[in-house]
Amino acid sequence: MATILTDKQIRDMLEGKKSGIRIEKYDPKSKCVQPASYDFRLGKKAIIPNHTFFEKDGTKQIESREVNVEEEGEIKIQSGGYALVTTYECVELSSQYAGRIGLTSSFTRKGLILLAGPQIDLRF
DSSP: OOOOOOHHHHHHHHTTSSOSEEEETOOGGGOOEETTEEOOOEEEEEEEEEEEEEOTTSOEEEEEEEEEHHHHOOOOOOTTOOOEEEESSEEEEOTTOOBOOOOOHHHHTTTOOOOOOSSBOOOO
């Protein structure tokens, strides 16, 4: 039977009181721990495709640019476009836990969707 962790359980693990979850760059002051989740922050870089074209042999090519999010402060995605982004944190789960990645409702209401695997693989 699966159990969803509470914010207290998540904090206890992140602060070393219990084992099971590690998050690199966790900051207790960041307010990333939510009632039953952890909100990851946008990482330092993103890749945004500029142009898609096909070679004579039919091979699809995508020209893209890397955005330094830290310097620019934001990412602009054209309507119908996409971006590949990194997270500021890196998560590690023990074998007794699985994680699920979702998009916060505030971004969903702005028209964004998240295309990602359904769960976080364990690392230790």
